[in-house]
Amino acid sequence: MKIAMVASEAAPFIKTGGLGDVMQALPAELSRIKGNEISLFLPYYKKIKYDPSVETELVSAFTVNLTWRQQYIGLFRWKNGSQNLQVYFLDNEYYFCRDGLYGFYDDGERFAFFAKAALASMCRIALRPDIIHCHDWQSALVPIYLEAEYRDRLPEARTVFTIHNVEYQGKANPDFFNEVLGLDDLWRGVCTHDGCINFMKAAVVKSDAVTTVSETYAKELRYPYFAHGLSGILASRGDKLRGITNGIDVETCDPGSDKALVRNYSAEYLSGKLTCKRALQWELGLEESDAPLLAMVTRLASHKGIDILCYIIRRLLERNLQLVIVGTGEAKYEHALQAVASEYPKKFSMNLKFDPALASRVYAGADMYLMPSKSEPCGLSQIIAMHYGTIPVVNAVGGLKDTVPPFELSTGTGRGYTFQSYNGDDFLGAIDRALGDYFNNPEAWKQLMKADMETDFSWKLPAQKYMELYCSLI
Numbered sequence: 001m002k003i004a005m006v007a008s009e010a011a012p013f014i015k016t017g018g019l020g021d022v023m024q025a026l027p028a029e030l031s032r033i034k035g036n037e038i039s040l041f042l043p044y045y046k047k048i049k050y051d052p053s054v055e056t057e058l059v060s061a062f063t064v065n066l067t068w069r070q071q072y073i074g075l076f077r078w079k080n081g082s083q084n085l086q087v088y089f090l091d092n093e094y095y096f097c098r099d100g101l102y103g104f105y106d107d108g109e110r111f112a113f114f115a116k117a118a119l120a121s122m123c124r125i126a127l128r129p130d131i132i133h134c135h136d137w138q139s140a141l142v143p144i145y146l147e148a149e150y151r152d153r154l155p156e157a158r159t160v161f162t163i164h165n166v167e168y169q170g171k172a173n174p175d176f177f178n179e180v181l182g183l184d185d186l187w188r189g190v191c192t193h194d195g196c197i198n199f200m201k202a203a204v205v206k207s208d209a210v211t212t213v214s215e216t217y218a219k220e221l222r223y224p225y226f227a228h229g230l231s232g233i234l235a236s237r238g239d240k241l242r243g244i245t246n247g248i249d250v251e252t253c254d255p256g257s258d259k260a261l262v263r264n265y266s267a268e269y270l271s272g273k274l275t276c277k278r279a280l281q282w283e284l285g286l287e288e289s290d291a292p293l294l295a296m297v298t299r300l301a302s303h304k305g306i307d308i309l310c311y312i313i314r315r316l317l318e319r320n321l322q323l324v325i326v327g328t329g330e331a332k333y334e335h336a337l338q339a340v341a342s343e344y345p346k347k348f349s350m351n352l353k354f355d356p357a358l359a360s361r362v363y364a365g366a367d368m369y370l371m372p373s374k375s376e377p378c379g380l381s382q383i384i385a386m387h388y389g390t391i392p393v394v395n396a397v398g399g400l401k402d403t404v405p406p407f408e409l410s411t412g413t414g415r416g417y418t419f420q421s422y423n424g425d426d427f428l429g430a431i432d433r434a435l436g437d438y439f440n441n442p443e444a445w446k447q448l449m450k451a452d453m454e455t456d457f458s459w460k461l462p463a464q465k466y467m468e469l470y471c472s473l474i
């Protein structure tokens with residue numbers, strides 16, 4: 001099968017969040033399935049273009065129109081691709097040669113261009129994909145431009161749109177339709193929602209299938225509380241909206257070979273994990289203690305549950321435990337947490353930075369991983385934590401609910417600790433249950449660590465599910 005993936009980020013080239021991880025692992029896993037040819041289309045951002053380790057070659061140069069604008073496209077191909085996995089970068093310095101990926105005044109125009117340029121590029125190289133799989137609002141106009149302007153040249157292509165986060169929809173004022181999109185007026189209704197242009201809504205309506213990144217989030221998206229204004233539209237797609245839970249790249253995220261760790265370990269040889277804990281305590285200036293070490297690697301934003309963490313943090317730190325947080329974000333949370341950390345220097349280490357190697361050492365060295373997100377489409381870090389034998393304590397929403405079934409001491413089933421309503425006291429209650437088992441049932445705790453480490457979180461199963469979906473469309 002020929003599958004074209006269109007996305008705004010993909011590791012190892014460029015990444016701002018979980019989308020970048022998924023766009024690295026999913027195309028790679030699909031490309032391992034016999035008979036598949038995957039082509040990934042990304043913007044040629046400044047950071048990629050000037051990265052000497054990413055070698056590319058120019059395939060073609062041409063132009064595409066957005067109403068009166070005639071815009072250049074340089075189609076570059078990654079030199080290290082393979083027959084089964086090609087990566088293409090769409091070059092236009094005016095739109096993409098900037099510091100950063102998103103957050104510019106003309107993001108709408110930039111990603112309208114990106115969608116059209118991706119389709120124009122497929123035509124240019126005569127790719128003729130069976131499936132075009134688009135991700136989040138930045139590539140959401142692909143299914144629209146395909147129907148409106150490229151159908152004759154891509155007659156077989158079926159479209160799949162995946163929502164990684166419904167919070168960002170790509171909205172623009174109504175003038176944007178004539179001013180930038182340049183589509184026939186019959187497309188105005190499809191592209192409009194609540195009085196403004198909405199990229200994601202258009203993709204939800206026009207794609208042959210819509211997916212999101214966990215089964216529970218697929219259900220939640222039908223309710224206003226979670227759907228940020230799109231619940232009606234999403235519910236109207238019925239069972240065309242389905243959830244496929246993400247995996248993790250078990251080769252790069254592996255405590256058995258992770259180079260950032262002082263000692264590697266596995267479910268069979270768990271003792272290395274204690275060495276990692278001691279090394280982490282030393283590295284962060286925490287007391288060398290047997291107290292459980294709780295961790296978070298997160299953006300400091302309220303939807304990640306930092307508001308309820310701040311509400312309980314002093315009570316939390318009165319308990320016999322240590323806490324480490326790695327991440328940056330909203331200034332009010334950075335200041336609040338740093339202030340608390342300065343009061344508890346031996347117990348609480350606050351690291352205001354984005355540091356993947358430190359993150360690895362934290363996943364390995366910690367005993368528990370806290371993820372109280374208000375909503376979470378899938379969440380990858382709780383999965384990484386489990387893979388490193390670190391027990392998650394999570395709010396039971398979205399992918400957190402699907403990947404962390406509650407642990408039952410009597411039966412030994414489950415993978416972590418959950419709470420059901422978004423408030424600090426319930427969160428603290430779940431942490432207390434985890435602490436109770438940690439102190440009182442060390443053998444059961446050890447079995448839980450092993451079970452979490454042995455769970456298959458790889459991309460194999462999700463990739464198969466995507467294949468089934470693609471096959472059902474063509």
Ligand code: GLC
Pocket residue numbers: 017018019022164165213246376377378379380399
């Ligand atoms: C977004 C979501 C996150 C998900 C990731 C990859 O970042 O917020 O929950 O894991 O996309 O799909």
